[in-house]
Amino acid sequence: MKKKSRKSLFSVALSAVLLASSVTPVWADDAGSPPAILLSIANPIGSIALTSQSKLNIQEVNLLTGEELNTVSFTAELVNGSDRDMQFVDYWIRLNSGTGAVIDVQLQAQDKDKNKVAAGTSQQFHFYAKVSKATALADLKFQVIKWDFDAPNFERVVGEIAVPDSYSLQTPSDSKRSVLLSGVPITTYVKRVNVSKNDINSLPTVSFMMVNSGSRSIKLPDLQFTVETADGLSYPMNVSGLTKDTVLQPLEDKEGILTAIIPQEAGLEGWKLSVKQTIEGGASDGTALVVPVAEYDLPQAKADDVSLGAVYEFSNKHGIYTASMTGLHRLPWEDEDLLTANVIIANQGTESLPIPDFTGYFELDDATKVEAVAVNTDKVISLNPGSELQLQLIGKIPFTTQFKRVKLLLQENETVDTLSGSAASSTDKPVKVDLVQFYHNSDLLQVGLIPNGAKRKLTAIGRQADYSVRSVMTFTGKSSDIYAAQLAVENLEKRHTDIAKLVAHFRAADGTVYPAQVTELSEKVRPGATGLLYVWSSVPKSYATEGLQLLIGDAVKDGKLAEKDPDGYVNAASFVLPAEQKEPKASFKELEIAPYTISMSNFGTQLNFVTGEVELKFEYELTHNLLMETNMDNQKLIVEMEDTRGKFKMSHYLDLETGKDESKVLDLGFHQMKLIKADENLKFNVEDMEKYRLNVYHEFQSGQKKLLATKDLYWFMYND
Structure with a gap:
């Protein structure tokens, strides 16, 4: 039931899972206690006798789906029961598909120096292979060969093992799974799952347990958790409690809290939790290798039929309003953190209402008060009947601050006659009137991740836009590199619109934050057109950018959208970044420097023996996407030629469409x-x-x- 009052305080109790709503957990079993059934991921699918006293176990067979290819990982355990040493190099494992095709198998880098297996011991060797998207585990057959110089092709088949049709590493929701991490057995299981929803998304929270069942401690490797839907859609999860290098002592258990944002269109049925591990330098060529760890069926989810943010009324001298808090986040800001709350203020009456002069404060653990600034980013000056505005409140805290509960008190600045105590003119003393009070839990302050390829919609009145990450790229330099993300902002308004100034950060998996700069557009963006912003930061040349996330927000200062020198940001969004295309093309067709695309052909060279001038000629076609605006200041195309024997080298810097030196400008259309x-x-x-x-x-x-x-061409000939 709604309540209203002019100046009284409203307490809105919000649960630990959902702002302003109550969510019933979906437990992994009736009581939320650990499952009784323990499944082992290390059980071999079969063994092959190498000698009368030794064998090779094939185990830990798993399949990881990818964008273009899948990855099969498995472990071969050589058990030496004889009284003499064995050499693993005397054997090899061949993997065949269901069609009989031989699949290239690679030994993980961590095992490349392993060979001797002492008498009476065993040794594990970890392998991986890239397979087609159509390949299933049941299609695979393992063939063990021994190198034999007396046999045809110098190899002799010792034995074969096919993956059984019934083989599965899917962990039922009523079971535990034992996995090996860095050689240590870890018992894992889903303790509980709860799902709430708002008008757009389902919001699962998974409690995932890890118990060290071994005899030594372990630092957790780099693990990634995703929710896979019944249709094969994958959504990354934010993780707390089980991050990289978390120490797990023998018999110690740790609980990880995994959260995700999943569109309601994806449904609630058939969800599973996928756990993967990134091994830096794990591939045979020294690059990072992502291997599957385990998968778990999640209990059938049932979202509560409530919206995120229950609606509460408050009133002032102008009329009755409603307020609902739809988000509360903790965000990085220089050497501090921001607390930002999103509150929707609505007019459900029949008369227009003025927008109150809002203010407020946060209170941490009922002890520490943090003043907040109210920010109205919507382009409205009043609330018409049935309309609403999005209000943000921002407070600053030291980034080292720890707390469990946070309270937000929404207030209004109102002028009061100091003599009579009644509302009076603006020259009288202002007072703060309490309106609505919200509670929240610190565990839910993370910004939901937007999956790779998805869009973030900004619904602010007058600034509606879709934000998406188009690509990422690394620009190399002598002492440092620049890592940049192309952020596309599509104008959804019906008028030309300025793109709001953004604050941006790159955030690593370990929580490290790197402030980023954002290029700004000098022109407004047309309706339906896209503004392309470069978000970039200088990074060390050795820095691994894989796994970085992009965090952006609208820059604000003194309670308003800022054009320069912001003191905070609102409307935060965090993007999963796509993989970078690092390999250059082997042709000069369709090269992109957005919003331009250039194709180059018919390269020819000649040497003037009198003047000593070397001439490079080529034809090109330059096009410009007219529905994309960007800032091309300082950006150029460099054409560099270098004799493969080091006899000559030249570089020319070319401008796109406009430039000071007309001879070095690439014009739109087809030219030479x-x-x-x-x-x-x-x-x-x-x-x-x-x-x-x-x-x-x-x-x-x-x-x-x-x-x-890049491409090698012949001197004094025309090449493409």
Whole structure:
């Protein structure tokens, strides 16, 4: 039942799971106690006798789905029961698909130096292979061979094992699963699941338990958790309590809280929890390797039929309003953290209402008061009947602050006659009137992750837009690199609109935050068009950017959207970033420096023996996406040619469409470009000149560039 009052305080008790709503957990069993059934991931699918006293176990067979290819991982355990050493190098494992095709198997880098298996001991060797999307575990057959110089092809088949049709590593919701992490057995299970929802998304929270069943401590590796839907859609989960390098002592158990945001269209049936591990340098070529750990059936979810943020009334001298809190987040800001609350203020009456002069404060653990600034980012000056506005309140705390509960008190600044105590003119003393009080739990302060390829919709009145990450790229320099994300902002309004100034950070899996800069547009964006922003930060040359997330928000200052020097940000969103396309193209067709695309062809060179000038000619076609606006300041195309034997090198910096030097400007349409460099000594080396390497770079800033395409071409001939 709704309640209303002019100046009284409203206490709105919010549960630990959902703001302003009560959510009934979906337990893994009736009481939430640990499951009784223990399944082992290490049980071999079969064994092959190598000698009368030794064998090879094939175990831990698992399949990880990928974008283009799947990854099969398995462990071969050589058990030496003899009285002499054995050499694993005498054997090899061949993997065959259901069609009989041989699949290339790689030994993980961690085992590349293993070989000798002492008498009376066993040794494990971990393998992986890339397979097609259509390959299932039941299609696989393992063949063990022994190198034998007396046999055809110098190999002799020792035995074969096919993966049984009934084989599955899916963990039922009423079972535990024992997994090996860094050689230590870890008992894992889903303790409980609860799901709530708002008008758009389902919001699962999974309690995931890990128990060290071994005899030594372990630092948890880099684990990733995702929710997989019945249709194969994958949604990353935020993790607390089970992050990388968390120490787990023998017999110690730790509970991880996993949260995700899943569109309601994905449904609630058939969810499973997938756990993967990233092994840095684990692949045979030294790159990172992602391998599956285990999968778990999640109990059938049933979301409570309530909206995120129950509605409560308050009133002032102008009329009756409603308020609902739809989010509360803790965000990084320089050497502090921001507490930001999203509150929807609505007019459900029949008359227009003015917007109150809001203020408020946060209170941590009923002890520490944190003043808040109210920010109205909607372009409205009043509330018409049936309309609403989005209000944000921002407070700052030291980033080291720890707390369990947080309270938000929404207030209104009202002027009061100091003599009579009644509401009076604006010249009288202002007072703060309590309106609504909300409670929240610190465990739920994370910003939900937006999956790779998905969009974040901004619904603020007058600034409606879709935000999405288009691509990421690394521009290399001499002492440091620039890591950049292309952020596309589509204008959903019916008028030309400025894109609000953004505050951005890159956030690593371990919680480390890297402030980022954002390019700004000088022009407004047309309706239906897209503004392309570069969000970038300088990083060390050795820094691994995989796993970074992009956190953005609208810049504010003094309670308003800021054009410069912000003191905070609101409407935060966190994006999962796509994998970077690091390999350059082997052709010069369709090279993109958004919003431009260039194709280059018919490269030819000639040498003027009199002047010593080397001339590079080529044809090009430059197009411009007219529905995309960006800031091209300092960005250039670099054409570089270098003789493969080091006899000559030249580089030219070209502007796109406009530039100071017209001879170095690439114009829209189909044209020819001529680049020249004088080298009087080159004519003496003509006989040694066969090929040159042509490189095309995208320069983002002076000295920071990314190789787009490269190819070896012949001197003094026309090449493509």
